[in-house]
Amino acid sequence: MKSKLLLIGSLAGIGAIGAMTLMAGSINEKEAERVALNQTPVVAEVDKNKSEEWERYYPRQYSSWKKTKESSDIEDLIEKKPQLAILWAGYGFAKDYNSPRGHYYAVQDNVNTLRTGAPIDDKSGPMPTACWTCKSPDVPRLMERDGENEYFTGKWSRYGSEVVNSVGCADCHDSETAELAISRPYVDRALLAAGLPTFKDSTHQEKRSLVCAQCHSEYYFKKTRYVGKDGIEKTANVVTFPWAEGLTAENMEKYYDDINFKDWTHKISKAPMIKAQHPGYEIASTGIHAQKGVACADCHMPYTQEGAVKYSDHQIQNPLNTMDRSCMPCHRESEEKLKGIVKQKFDRKEFLMEIAMDNLAKAHLETGKAMELGATDDELEAIRTGIRHAQWRWDYSIASHGSFFHAPEETLKLLASANEIAQQSRLKLVRVLAKYDAINFSAPDFSTKENAQKLAGVPLQKLIDAKMEFKATLEKAWYKEAVQKGNLNMESREGVDEESSYFKK
């Protein structure tokens, strides 16, 4: 799919290197270059969903984006914190949950996770199409081609040969002007629902966070009835931000309660659960950096100088790796000292997170025991509501991994609140268990991934076997078809599939 693309030319592009060399050396000349960079348009025809097509116009931005490949570590978080398998029992996350890799891997990580299962054709797979939504600039392309509701209909396997380019240029940039742009329509809908300015009405600095918020936000799949182009009534699972009551954990808890929403019923406790996704934008907004007007891009995409050219580093990563450019323009302490302060924040979060997870896991298991002994839904209703709210607050506060830094106080408050609600449920549970002669019941050991997944009923090896079969067959077919359709250059997949949590086994 070719589209007219009006790109702002870079003097540093091919053919302009000689001119750049001459210009270097004086502030006035740099200023002239800056003006030129911001004014010279270049028209080109490219497949905007393929980031490699943007390279010729933005070689530095592209090269740095490609370096997100360096964020390649996979940490099996269920191995590290086995309680997670209890907390998410009955939900995909109990199967597999890893620390995130760089943007370069977004599509492959979605394909590889055991959460997305092992589809065998374009109608199977446990997950809906919505699961692709944040992974690729192919998504706005498909929304444009098929219509938003149609895009949000069916199983994710339906788009296996379509969503093949990982998070890239067109996700955050307008292909006509190269300006910052949102590429998902639900973001403006959420901003309007929250009474906030739309993207267009936001400041440039706000936009430097809002493009990130397209994906790094809390969402749920809102069931939406519509009539397709074929005249048939269908149900779309539309990614929706629950911002209508406000952007705090408490606001969203109310939103979900008011519409009686649940992501799943917990397998052990039967509590009606909400899975917090990654409300990074929302929780960061409560922190001191955001309140001082710092945008996501200020730290995660710091301005970088190469010769006479200054550009935003697109190797989005942990700013502790780029402190000279991310932190030092504002802070006056040594990098070492700042790292020490960040470590304190991390340690406090870990301390409270462990406590909250422990009590939550026990609350689930104690509820399960009570049910096994005959406790009724009436007896357990308030307990389950407590578990729902406690786990929501815990999850909200840690699901976007950097919250301990972005908003340490809000994170600690939420973890403490989660723990208090979990403990209130446990206090009630002792009384219910007493009624069924099990007052001294003690939750079984969940201190290893094996034990915890067993308690959660996760058939790990079976899931891995099915996934490996899928990878050897349907997944291979997807990429072949994608190349034939012109959706994919295989070079862009270089090295994406060398590791996962279960390849190691």
Next chain:
Amino acid sequence: MKSKLLLIGSLAGIGAIGAMTLMAGSINEKEAERVALNQTPVVAEVDKNKSEEWERYYPRQYSSWKKTKESSDIEDLIEKKPQLAILWAGYGFAKDYNSPRGHYYAVQDNVNTLRTGAPIDDKSGPMPTACWTCKSPDVPRLMERDGENEYFTGKWSRYGSEVVNSVGCADCHDSETAELAISRPYVDRALLAAGLPTFKDSTHQEKRSLVCAQCHSEYYFKKTRYVGKDGIEKTANVVTFPWAEGLTAENMEKYYDDINFKDWTHKISKAPMIKAQHPGYEIASTGIHAQKGVACADCHMPYTQEGAVKYSDHQIQNPLNTMDRSCMPCHRESEEKLKGIVKQKFDRKEFLMEIAMDNLAKAHLETGKAMELGATDDELEAIRTGIRHAQWRWDYSIASHGSFFHAPEETLKLLASANEIAQQSRLKLVRVLAKYDAINFSAPDFSTKENAQKLAGVPLQKLIDAKMEFKATLEKAWYKEAVQKGNLNMESREGVDEESSYFKK
């Protein structure tokens, strides 16, 4: 008691005003004045314990110190948070606990609080002499005169006519050089025990906090055997900072546990309690301002310009009252915006503090109920240890009122930790109560001061009556005697005794 006092003269002192006027207007002249201010010594004979004697040399510092009189509000915190009476049942704080007034009132507030009771002679009163220790520059005078151990011996009423000048100049300044100085020997002992530099070996900036730390720190009364000048073996209650294991709440908890120390046995739960005093210095050290090298004096005693003279404002108060001088030299936001951020910190603390206090109060009352029904000390031991630790952490985190600002993250972490330990005790209590057929016991209402003090066994009216009798008799005699001895100028007591929590009744 007259002592040679070498004071640095102020050119702005009486007689120098003409010279000052001529000097104003150029930076060079101001620099010359600054050098003069710091170099010209003036020798005078004064009673160093009387701040009014310092006025002629430091008129600005004295005038601003005297303005601490403006911090005159008395807020009855037990009226505001009745849970406090439950938490401190059996201890003085359950009787009376008010928000602190300015330094100008320190002596009178110590005399007035119902905690110090109603002595009838120089050997009575519930409290030891140590209770005066932070209230007055008369204390170092008495330590010098009587010896430190002797000073720490006997009841506080012993020094009623001696400790009469409120916190002032000589508490923090050397009377020979006017330089910053500590006037209490236990501070250096504590620094040494903690492996920290002594006051002398600290930087000037560190000293600008350490003089405050003399009083705004955690302490206990260490029983110390000694032989008096009269040859008799006695026991002193020596103010001691529990810093030997480190300065965090967890460090001090270990210190107190290791020496099996308790401040009192809780009246309702019989738990062996530790009262956190006001570990303001310690908790502030964990916060971002201290870690960035900000001293107490930077915000609470901001530099102030009067004409050509710059001096430290000695009206120590809430820096939100002096934001232009306290905050704005570093921060670039509006005062209003900064206040909004401080409010967020306060609200988060309040939220967690209320939860922790509620669960702690219930844990005490549930333990009391279990005892009433026959629960044994063995059954309650772990519960009481939990209550001890939980209440220590809660108290540590809020006793120095500004901790929510000085160290918001540490404060939230400690409150969360306190609450978790309290809840663990309550989980155990349900099982103990079940054993005694009271599984559904619910703590009685403690939502008013009256109810809470009744549950805590505080005979409020009786305490007030006795105090009023003391104020009409012995207290009056103290000041008369103090004047006769030359310890006190009555003018320095102007307006100190117009208000208390119980005068209003």
